[in-house]
Amino acid sequence: MKAALASFFSILANIYWFTIQFFKEVFTARFESREFVKQCHQIGVGSLALIGLTGFITGFVFTNQSRPSLANFGATSWLPSLVSIAVVRALSSLVTALIISGKVGSQIGAELGSMRVTEQIEAMEVSASNPFNFLVVTRVFATTLMMPVLSLYTALMGLLGGYLNIHQNELISFASFMDKSFNAINMTDLAALIFRALVFGFTIGIISCYQGYHASKGTESVGIAANRSVVISMFLIFLEELLIVHVFKMFR
Amino acid sequence: MSDQPEDSNRKVLIRIQHLNKSFGSLKVLENANLEVFQGENLIVLGKSGAGKSVLIKLIIGLLRPDSGIINVLGQQIDQLKPKQLQQLRLKIGFSFQNSALYDSMTVRENLAFPLVRNHRHLKPREVNAQVERVLESVGLLPLIDQMPASLSGGQKKRVGIARTLILRPEIMLYDEPTSGLDPITSMEINSLINRVRERFNTTSIVITHDLVCAKEVGDRVIMLLDGKFEKQGTFEEIFDTDDDRIKSFYNYNFLQSKL
Numbered sequence: 001m002k003a004a005l006a007s008f009f010s011i012l013a014n015i016y017w018f019t020i021q022f023f024k025e026v027f028t029a030r031f032e033s034r035e036f037v038k039q040c041h042q043i044g045v046g047s048l049a050l051i052g053l054t055g056f057i058t059g060f061v062f063t064n065q066s067r068p069s070l071a072n073f074g075a076t077s078w079l080p081s082l083v084s085i086a087v088v089r090a091l092s093s094l095v096t097a098l099i100i101s102g103k104v105g106s107q108i109g110a111e112l113g114s115m116r117v118t119e120q121i122e123a124m125e126v127s128a129s130n131p132f133n134f135l136v137v138t139r140v141f142a143t144t145l146m147m148p149v150l151s152l153y154t155a156l157m158g159l160l161g162g163y164l165n166i167h168q169n170e171l172i173s174f175a176s177f178m179d180k181s182f183n184a185i186n187m188t189d190l191a192a193l194i195f196r197a198l199v200f201g202f203t204i205g206i207i208s209c210y211q212g213y214h215a216s217k218g219t220e221s222v223g224i225a226a227n228r229s230v231v232i233s234m235f236l237i238f239l240e241e242l243l244i245v246h247v248f249k250m251f252r
Numbered sequence: 253m254s255d256q257p258e259d260s261n262r263k264v265l266i267r268i269q270h271l272n273k274s275f276g277s278l279k280v281l282e283n284a285n286l287e288v289f290q291g292e293n294l295i296v297l298g299k300s301g302a303g304k305s306v307l308i309k310l311i312i313g314l315l316r317p318d319s320g321i322i323n324v325l326g327q328q329i330d331q332l333k334p335k336q337l338q339q340l341r342l343k344i345g346f347s348f349q350n351s352a353l354y355d356s357m358t359v360r361e362n363l364a365f366p367l368v369r370n371h372r373h374l375k376p377r378e379v380n381a382q383v384e385r386v387l388e389s390v391g392l393l394p395l396i397d398q399m400p401a402s403l404s405g406g407q408k409k410r411v412g413i414a415r416t417l418i419l420r421p422e423i424m425l426y427d428e429p430t431s432g433l434d435p436i437t438s439m440e441i442n443s444l445i446n447r448v449r450e451r452f453n454t455t456s457i458v459i460t461h462d463l464v465c466a467k468e469v470g471d472r473v474i475m476l477l478d479g480k481f482e483k484q485g486t487f488e489e490i491f492d493t494d495d496d497r498i499k500s501f502y503n504y505n506f507l508q509s510k511l
Contacts, residue, residue: 030372115354117362126312127419129339134369191501 029133039142055076059161081184083162092155097200099231109229112212140205147201264402282479295470345416353400406437
């Protein structure tokens with residue numbers, strides 16, 4: 001028990017120093033713009049189809065499942081606002097973060113882990129090429145900046161899923177659905193969505209890069225790095241969601 | 253420098269004094285002393301796990317010594333700040349045992365990677381010209397746009413060496429350059445190491461347990477046994493001994509090459 005606690009706090013301390021090094025590199029090293037764009041493309045464009053479909057299904061299923069409860073009170077006309085509040089305030093950023101931590105987090109963890117195991121990171125170090133700046137800074141920046149974009153896309157697709165379900169059952173027009181949906185949310189909701197997505201993106205990036213960058217030697221460690229990247233990122237995302245919900249409650 | 257001969261006429265590029273390195277309870281290097289002279293090819297022989305690779309990783313600052321002094325090109329490695337270490341590393345080439353090529357990049361991008369990052373002023377045309385020149389010197393220009401996965405073991409080693417040469421290092425560190433290669437390819441790598449010295453005026457440390465490589469490449473051979481540099485001299489001098497540990501090393505390698 002004592003050893004497990006010591007190991008836990010030691011990992012926390014290492015992640016803290018890893019984050020400090022990230023910010024140090026951001027302000028001192030030359031930005032690797034080409035690698036950053038490549039990562040943004042891989043993370044953003046590479047995830048669009050998956051994120052879009054997931055967002056659409058989430059909106060569709062959520063609307064379908066909410067209908068019976070509202071129908072009991074004859075309040076199915078509230079469905080558009082209910083869907084938009086649920087999607088924009090919680091579901092879009094959370095669903096996107098969980099999908100991205102599974103898809104991108106594991107990819108970053110395995111890629112950097114494999115580079116560590118095959119001494120590619122050491123090869124960059126000995127040629128004075130600053131692997132931290134090239135590999136970590138670009139990936140953390142890319143996940144952080146792509147998450148809000150993907151979350152907004154998920155929200156849009158979620159609303160579209162909700163609309164299709166409502167249109168099938170209540171025969172509401174698209175303009176009317178959008179009008180009701182956007183009346184239910186405000187700028188604080190959008191700001192909260194973007195803020196949450198930024199925090200989740202940074203978490204996924206930094207945790208996955210840390211796990212991969214510090215993979216120990218051996219092929220087994222590549223799998224462990226990928227696995228831990230996903231599990232720790234997801235766990236932290238739920239913790240952060242809890243905190244952010246309470247913080248933004250004060251602004252409403 | 254208890255076990256080293258004095259050679260006042262030649263410039264010492266690497267000086268190691270009283271070096272100790274352990275991993276947990278395992279002592280890898282124990283009070284090791286060594287000098288590497290300008291222009292020589294020094295062979296470090298030893299069994300697997302003897303600490304040969306640890307030695308060159310200490311020299312380039314990938315590992316830190318427990319105690320002792322490692323002086324490279326007049327600078328004490330473990331006392332350098334990150335920027336200073338980075339500057340010093342530009343003068344040292346490191347060829348990895350498994351080549352360590354960046355597998356998501358082409359051969360051209362592998363060579364351009366360190367060049368672009370350390371000489372930001374170079375135009376793409378100049379980078380390309382330098383990449384092509386160095387690749388030509390290792391005889392691999394036709395493979396310039398190949399991915400590492402499509403190269404053979406020997407080709408990977410040569411690309412790895414070319415990637416270090418692109419920064420024009422003064423010192424080359426080769427970690428098992430012929431391991432895992434067939435005898436013909438090993439001979440090609442041996443002659444490449446000799447050509448690199450002639451063409452780029454490098455001083456080299458070659459870590460190996462391949463006696464053919466040691467004989468073909470080495471000016472001076474040093475034996476790493478039980479964490480210490482036990483014996484040094486020419487290839488013939490090293491194996492003219494009654495020390496059973498050295499004799500068994502020779503006999504085993506000789507037997508292997510016969511087989």
